[in-house]
Amino acid sequence: MSGMHRDRVETKQEIKKNEWHRHLCQLAATVFFNGYAKGFLSGKLYNGKGKYVCVPVLNCYSCPGALGACPIGALQAVAGGSRHSISFYILGSLMLVGTVIGRLACGFLCPFGFVQDILHKLPVPKVRIPQKADHLLRWIKYVLLLLLVLLLPALVADPFGQGTPWFCKYLCPAGTLEGGVFHMIANPQLRQMAGALFTWKVAVLALVLAGAVFIERFFCKYLCPLGAFYGLFNRFAFFRMQIDKHGCIDCGKCESVCPMNVKVREDINSAECIRCGRCKAACPAGAVRSSFQKNRAF
Template sequence: MVKKFKRTIIQCLSSVLMNANITGFWKGKIYTGRSKNLCLPILNCYSCPGALGACPIGSLQVSAGCSTYGISFYVIGFLALMGVLFGRLLCGFLCPFGFIQDLLHKVPFPKLKIPQKLDRIMRLGKYLVLAFLVLLLPLLVADSYGSTIPYFCKYLCSVGTLEGGIPLVSMNKPLQATIGWLFSWKIFVLGIVFLSSMIIYRPFCKYLCPLGAFYALFNRFSFYRYYIDWNKCTNCGVCSKICPMNVVPVKSPNHAECIRCGLCKNKCTQNAIQVEKITGIHFKEENHEKNIQK
């Protein structure tokens, strides 16, 4: 319980620090200081009045749609570095929208477990969002002036609606007069995400988040990894039952869907789930099935 509380504190501090321009919320203005030139390692809307940095997915779309600069290798390089170092640990500990979903899931509401086969298919959604809405469409679809639309931000990003759209519209009467179908659509999508978060653990992270999809590609190779100490593991199954992301740690402790929340590690009575040391490799994933059968 103590370790889980510590993670909550880290999530809370991360959300506050990355959106520390408090005056922006009652002034209804976006912070435009120098720090906005730097990308954050997590999904956090550039248009949030409190945001001190830029959203990497938004930055990637803007650069991809710009005929002058093309796709930003700085953003890709930065995200790749974060992926190599931490994998989806960033999703589990630093992402404000992930934190909001965690809180919503605590609401006493009937929980839904999606069938495994359907869940696997639905999880491909975030990779499709990354490939098409974030990369391909901004790169390939441009107007006569060489500019394009940040499709993910404009049509699907619930983070932008919550952090940027709602605060700015509520504080600016001129913007309220321009509200149309698009804002209504984004509010509808946000409502669906909020409602489903009460029923399903982190649905946006599982099925829609392109940044989660990007970091998932590095989970097996990141410096921050899990390993199973087979001298301690009894194959009791507690870790797989408790995992909110529906991962089976004893089969794949570094599964692409693992957000490193640490719940399996904390609940293991034998202390068999450990953090991988960068200097040594304690296991080979291809031997997991053999070890499980023992």
């Protein structure tokens, strides 16, 4: 076996090992965040004290097994009116997660991200969006964060501070998959009441899931407001990716395997990086690392 061929085999093995470890973390997080087994059997939501705590990822409050609240849903609900203290708590908890780990939560903990990862493994031809179009499309998630998650809920609220959850109500595919679809299947009365809004949300879900088959992490790249928020912290989060410019051999393998199409050698801590570790596993020179650190020096 030639040295070059051996390197390719070892690289594939490292990437495969990294992905197995990551998927196990995703599975464990999915089970942990949705561990209320009784809810799946009875169709009734968990209403214990855990629902006062936001999980660090998109995980619908209405999922029968959900043990915590979705931060995006909770933030919309209290963004306006008299409940500013609660909205500050939610924003503070999100900022804490972002400051400590950045978008690591997206890569290792998010159930909907896990679903997308599994779907993308289906053996069908993949699509790569042209760079200019891809760059423009990535701004959509920031518009959704600003408009549907922050501004509209804050401006359109009742006197009790209850904002309309615009993103959850009209768009969120994670909520439709984890909550809406299950309840429609389990509850005949709800099926009879389903109207145009539910049809719209199922169509959005179908589009996003189909997109994930052909475009890796489709929702995360273009539509996820939580990923947009965490991405703001990537460059100065305590957990960061690092690249040794002197050890880098410019082979480009790190960029070829990145699910978010990050230009690893130029901007390794891009707001798009989900800290999945695939670039680190693919690097034959061991020039890519990740760790908790206080400063930006390698």
